[in-house]
Amino acid sequence: MLQSKLFLKTLKETPADADSINASYFVRACFAQKQMSGAYALLPLGFKVYKKIEKIVREEMNALGGQELLMNVLQPKELWVETGRWESAIDIFFKLTDSSKKEMLLAPTHEEQIIDIVRHHIKSYRDLPLALYQIQTKFRNEPRAKSGLLRGIEFVMKDMYSFHASEEDLNVFYEKSKQAYFNVFKRLGLDAKLVAASGGIFSKYSHEFQVLTEVGEDTIYHCDKCDFAVNKEIAEVKEGDNCPDCGGKILVSRGVEVGNIFPLKTKWSAPMNATFTDKDGKEQIFIMGCYGIGLTRSMATIVEVYYDSAKNKMVWPKEVAPFDVHLISLGENTEAEKIYDDLTKKGFDVLFDDRDTSAGEKFAEADLVGAPTRIIISKKSLEQGGVEIADVDGTKIVKISEIDL
Ligand SMILES: [Zn+2]
Structure with a gap:
């Protein structure tokens, strides 16, 4: 799923009537x-x-x-x-x-x-x-x-x-x-x-x-x-x-x-x-x-x-997560599209943030969507040798050819 097409209009503030x-x-x-x-x-x-x-x-x-x-x-x-x-x-x-x-x-x-x-x-x-x-x-x-x-x-x-x-x-x-x-x-x-x-x-x-x-x-x-x-x-x-x-x-x-x-x-x-x-x-x-x-x-x-209230962050358990993977492109959509196609072919349900918005906004929304695994591709990650993969085990840099979820 391309995030540019997704029905996702998040709010920055907690609704006034929310009691939990x-x-x-x-x-x-x-x-x-x-x-x-x-x-x-x-x-x-x-x-x-x-x-x-x-x-x-x-x-x-x-x-x-x-x-x-x-x-x-x-x-x-x-x-x-x-x-x-x-x-x-x-x-x-x-x-x-x-x-x-x-x-x-x-x-x-x-x-x-x-x-x-x-x-x-x-x-x-x-x-x-x-x-x-x-x-x-x-x-x-x-x-x-x-x-x-x-x-x-x-x-x-x-x-x-x-x-x-x-x-x-x-x-x-x-x-x-x-x-x-x-x-x-x-x-x-x-x-x-x-x-x-x-x-x-x-x-x-x-x-x-x-x-x-x-x-x-x-x-x-x-x-x-x-x-x-x-x-x-x-x-x-x-x-x-x-x-x-x-x-x-x-x-x-x-x-x-x-x-x-x-x-x-x-x-x-x-x-x-x-x-x-x-x-x-x-x-x-x-x-x-x-x-x-x-x-x-x-x-x-x-x-x-x-839900982690201190970090404003949700991480859904694997079997019920809305997506398996949130693929976040920071200005590197050409490389990201290849990864998206590859993971989708392998059967993963991937949300691909293809939008032209700030990294801060992308990460804040990713924290709300709550996919258990996040793949970030940016100029910086490519210079370090590939993509950054973040999940419950922590964060690591992995070569694109070696992404293994
Ligand atoms: Zn007892």
């Missing part, structure tokens, strides 16, 4: 535009990063055995009356009526619809287990929308629902899902902690995947030695206590919940009377699990973790 690092960064770097509090449009660079996150999530969910589908944003009232959530969870819904006064809502989650689909099609234990997921925009009537893409009224989630003939089978899948989630977050460059949280009346625990960072809304008690970690809402330890698992010291941190997994069991399948026939010919209620990942929230969390 990601809210400021996404708008300044032209990755997103704020539509209103809690709702952002993804601009071409932001959408590029988002699509890479989506690809990682999809690959790992498919590897786990999930099958992707796409349900509806608009949902009829009747389904939500079946579980009692039309009334009980009224505050988080965007409700609306159509021209014939039929009541609907914009879905904040999809247990009702997925159960309706499965009870319609799956009648026998032979068709179980089954895991279905979607990646879709969700809506939550959130009066405290804030922190950029971290806490929105409109956001993108991956939600998976698994159906089982027994609790043992749910447990096996539930454990496998933990590993799939660790794979996702590792590829996103996020160090997520598995944190025990409330499981409601049906299960002792559910689990959250929390990235420890100051902007987080959750309070996490965790061990300084082992993997013990628990959400404040159910914590039986406090800061400075000894870890119940290993005797280490309990620390307290803020966390952003980027994912969660929940053993629902029959919580929603029972009120919706969703049943299958077991191997003895008896009717049984589906045992369920649900598994969420916030895609746009993960994207914002990556910025909170990787």
Whole structure:
């Protein structure tokens, strides 16, 4: 991509209403535009990063055995009356009526619809287990929308629902899902902690995947030695206590919940009377699990973790970076074009700054774009024998014929 053609109109100043690092960064770097509090449009660079996150999530969910589908944003009232959530969870819904006064809502989650689909099609234990997921925009009537893409009224989630003939089978899948989630977050460059949280009346625990960072809304008690970690809402330890698992010291941190997994069991399948026939010919209620990942929230969390406020500089993790390489030409476009063609042929996604602007402006914008590798070609670098390559390992001069990424 030639930077002279790229949709990139960066801002020098932090937007006045930005209340977090990601809210400021996404708008300044032209990755997103704020539509209103809690709702952002993804601009071409932001959408590029988002699509890479989506690809990682999809690959790992498919590897786990999930099958992707796409349900509806608009949902009829009747389904939500079946579980009692039309009334009980009224505050988080965007409700609306159509021209014939039929009541609907914009879905904040999809247990009702997925159960309706499965009870319609799956009648026998032979068709179980089954895991279905979607990646879709969700809506939550959130009066405290804030922190950029971290806490929105409109956001993108991956939600998976698994159906089982027994609790043992749910447990096996539930454990496998933990590993799939660790794979996702590792590829996103996020160090997520598995944190025990409330499981409601049906299960002792559910689990959250929390990235420890100051902007987080959750309070996490965790061990300084082992993997013990628990959400404040159910914590039986406090800061400075000894870890119940290993005797280490309990620390307290803020966390952003980027994912969660929940053993629902029959919580929603029972009120919706969703049943299958077991191997003895008896009717049984589906045992369920649900598994969420916030895609746009993960994207914002990556910025909170990787943006260096002191240097005004972003470096995206490799697998989600908007470009693999930022090739910056300081008045040496003829040589730079050859490198651009060569790297592009080799399959690298290269942003080539071919513009006739100052070095200072080019570097300031490169700091916002955040490609993990930068190749600078200038009169000075050519005199030193080639190009300057800068990445997380530092800076070095490399001969043009020996560029090896
Ligand atoms: Zn411990």
